[in-house]
Amino acid sequence: MRSFTYERPTDVAAAQAAARRPGAKFLAGGTNLLDLMKVDVERPQHLVDISRLPLREVRETPDGGLSIGALVSNAELSADPRVRTLYPLLSQALVNGASAQLRNQATTAGNLLQRTRCPYFYDVSKPCNKRSPGSGCSALQGFNRMHAVLGGSDACIAVHPSDMAVALTALDAEVQTASRKIALKDFYRLPERTPAHETNLEPGELITAVNLPRPPAGQQIYRKVRDRASFAFALVSVAAVLDSANGRVKAARVALGGVGTKPWRATEAEQTMSGAQIDRRAFDAAGDLCVKGAHGHGGNDFKIPLARRVVSRTFSELAHV
Amino acid sequence: MNNESDSHLTRRLMGAASFMMTLFARELFAQTKEQAQRGPQTASAVPPAPGEVGVRLTVNGRTHDLALDPRTSLLDALRDHLGLTGTKKGCDHGQCGACTVLVNGVRMNACLSLAAQRDGDEIVTIEGLAPDGAMAALQAAFVHNDAFQCGYCTPGQIMSATGMLSELQRGLPSAATGDLSTAPAVNVEEVRERMSGNICRCAAYPNIVAAIMSTAAGVRR
Numbered sequence: 001m002r003s004f005t006y007e008r009p010t011d012v013a014a015a016q017a018a019a020r021r022p023g024a025k026f027l028a029g030g031t032n033l034l035d036l037m038k039v040d041v042e043r044p045q046h047l048v049d050i051s052r053l054p055l056r057e058v059r060e061t062p063d064g065g066l067s068i069g070a071l072v073s074n075a076e077l078s079a080d081p082r083v084r085t086l087y088p089l090l091s092q093a094l095v096n097g098a099s100a101q102l103r104n105q106a107t108t109a110g111n112l113l114q115r116t117r118c119p120y121f122y123d124v125s126k127p128c129n130k131r132s133p134g135s136g137c138s139a140l141q142g143f144n145r146m147h148a149v150l151g152g153s154d155a156c157i158a159v160h161p162s163d164m165a166v167a168l169t170a171l172d173a174e175v176q177t178a179s180r181k182i183a184l185k186d187f188y189r190l191p192e193r194t195p196a197h198e199t200n201l202e203p204g205e206l207i208t209a210v211n212l213p214r215p216p217a218g219q220q221i222y223r224k225v226r227d228r229a230s231f232a233f234a235l236v237s238v239a240a241v242l243d244s245a246n247g248r249v250k251a252a253r254v255a256l257g258g259v260g261t262k263p264w265r266a267t268e269a270e271q272t273m274s275g276a277q278i279d280r281r282a283f284d285a286a287g288d289l290c291v292k293g294a295h296g297h298g299g300n301d302f303k304i305p306l307a308r309r310v311v312s313r314t315f316s317e318l319a320h321v
Numbered sequence: 322m323n324n325e326s327d328s329h330l331t332r333r334l335m336g337a338a339s340f341m342m343t344l345f346a347r348e349l350f351a352q353t354k355e356q357a358q359r360g361p362q363t364a365s366a367v368p369p370a371p372g373e374v375g376v377r378l379t380v381n382g383r384t385h386d387l388a389l390d391p392r393t394s395l396l397d398a399l400r401d402h403l404g405l406t407g408t409k410k411g412c413d414h415g416q417c418g419a420c421t422v423l424v425n426g427v428r429m430n431a432c433l434s435l436a437a438q439r440d441g442d443e444i445v446t447i448e449g450l451a452p453d454g455a456m457a458a459l460q461a462a463f464v465h466n467d468a469f470q471c472g473y474c475t476p477g478q479i480m481s482a483t484g485m486l487s488e489l490q491r492g493l494p495s496a497a498t499g500d501l502s503t504a505p506a507v508n509v510e511e512v513r514e515r516m517s518g519n520i521c522r523c524a525a526y527p528n529i530v531a532a533i534m535s536t537a538a539g540v541r542r
Contacts (some may be wrong), residue, residue, distance in 0.1 A: 006374050006437050031433045034394070035414050047391070049438055075427075079493045084501040095496045099518025100485060101430045142348035230496060230517035262435055 001037050008049040012178050012206060018048040019204035026050050026206065028110040031102050036115060040124050041131055042054060051107075054209055058082065059125040064214035067176070069121035070109035070207045074164065075100070077108060086215040089239050092222035093167035099231045109207035112165055112175065112187070113199070116158035118147065123180060129155045145299035148234065149291070149307075151261035156195030157297060159258060161233055162187065166224055168210065169265050170239035176209040177201065184210075186261035193260075216253060223314045224257070225306065234258030236307045242318040243275075249273045249282070252315070256290060259307050266290040269311070278319045280312065287311035290300025347410050373438045373521030380405065387436070388466070395439050398405035398418045399446060407447035408438045411520070418519035419477040421484070422446050426467075428484025447476035450483070457535050459483055467531035470523035482533045485515045507537050 004023075009015040019026060027033055030051075036042035037314070058080050067083060076095035077083060087149040098106065106114075119125045122137035127136035137155050138149050140238045148159040187199055201207070224237040237257035238247030243250040252273040256264040269289035274283040287308035293303045369375040369388035376387045378395075380403060385403055398403045398414070399422070411419030413432045420431040421444040447504045450457040459479050462468070487512065492504040497514035505511055512533050514524075521529060 001392045004391060031415055032537055034433050051438055088501050091494060091501050100515055101418060101428050101518045102415055104427045105429050230514050
């Protein structure tokens with residue numbers, strides 16, 4: 001690991017000031033950043049340890065939602081009684097991610113900002129536009145079984161790894177920084193020509209909380225399909241919300257993980273379900289729309305039919321049809 | 322006749338293996354006990370030199386003031402600076418769980434934490450589970466259930482299981498918890514899911530689960 005200087009500010013203002021130093025990076029749980037520093041992908045010159053900032057609370061907001069402090073651990077958040085009862089798909093997404101040890105360490109904001117696990121991004125001997133802009137993408141013609149089928153470009157098809165962010169996307173969460181609020185749907189950028197530029201945060205901008213609006217009506221579930229039953233990244237995951245009455249869909253929400261270069265909200269699929277009679281055909285149609293425009297690269301072709309079927313099956317289970 | 326002598330042989334082999342295991346466990350235990358009693362040489366405060374950070378760690382009840390390169394992981398601080406080599410380095414990337422320790426009572430991967438991040442924290446390592454000479458219930462259960470072969474992952478498995486049983490007791494959900502609105506059950510499915518961050522390449526998993534289950538029977542919520 002390359003050497004760096006270390007400081008641990010005790011308030012948000014000091015943390016933001018410290019982040020203005022050249023080569024500075026925030027350190028929270030460290031589970032992803034330290035890993036990347038060990039393999040020489042991340043090379044911060046100055047680490048600003050924010051883990052002692054007072055951002056560890058989950059509190060109720062006046063509009064009936066929750067504000068989740070940036071440093072609430074993934075384990076604490078998954079266990080919060082309000083999350084378990086009002087936003088169960090978020091709790092499910094969290095406990096289906098990583099291992100128990102990592103969930104105890106990893107934070108809410110850190111989870112949002114974790115980097116892709118594309119093996120070419122991790123391998124400094126290989127071209128990667130995300131790690132080394134302009135060097136090329138090794139995955140397009142390489143081993144791309146785990147890669148994105150939605151939102152990719154000629155420069156990058158790295159998949160966004162987070163389960164939590166998929167759940168938050170379905171729940172219309174917003175990211176709160178020290179100075180502003182950013183809807184999660186506007187938070188992540190598509191890779192296009194600049195895959196290294198992953199979010200719309202300004203340099204040194206500190207996430208202080210993630211806000212959830214009041215919970216959506218209806219049933220919700222997070223379903224994750226992966227190579228082994230635990231401690232593995234998603235091949236396909238689906239965050240689904242279904243509100244129905246008298247055999248018809250009143251409203252539906254669907255977001256996908258494991259398939260997109262960012263957490264993927266499928267609004268067209270939601271619209272087609274809205275008002276539809278509840279049957280397998282409606283959910284198959286939603287599955288088709290979820291993968292509209294999807295593009296496989298050989299190894300990951302299987303994700304397209306898999307995503308379609310997981311969407312259809314997840315909604316069918318929610319609706320008991 | 323042949324079958325009978327085979328089974329005699331098997332029993333004798335098993336008896337020998339069990340004896341060796343007990344010796345091995347005693348040896349391991351004696352080492353850790355000695356370690357715990359002798360303590361580290363670096364317990365006195367050394368002011369950090371330029372480029373170093375001062376870190377105070379309370380490990381197994383003893384407080385240490387260390388001056389460390391900021392890059393030092395908690396794992397390397399424990400092993401290389403405090404001489405507590407019971408905590409193992411497996412992958413060094415948070416994937417195997419061999420380095421699991423308790424930080425303020427919560428299980429974490431010591432390899433993915435800077436020692437500096439843990440300044441002021443209370444750490445418990447495998448050496449801290451038996452400070453007064455008697456094996457903790459989980460340690461005894463691992464020996465009794467033959468829950469290891471090479472033993473390299475064992476300290477991490479035991480520390481992880483210690484943290485896991487506390488999480489079960491506090492009612493933390495897992496991916497095996499069907500109904501999130503109720504407290505999780507104490508069963509094999511929960512234990513397997515909750516221990517997925519600890520890899521055993523000898524694949525002693527069935528016996529590890531059995532050892533944990535024999536201890537988990539005492540978990541009451």
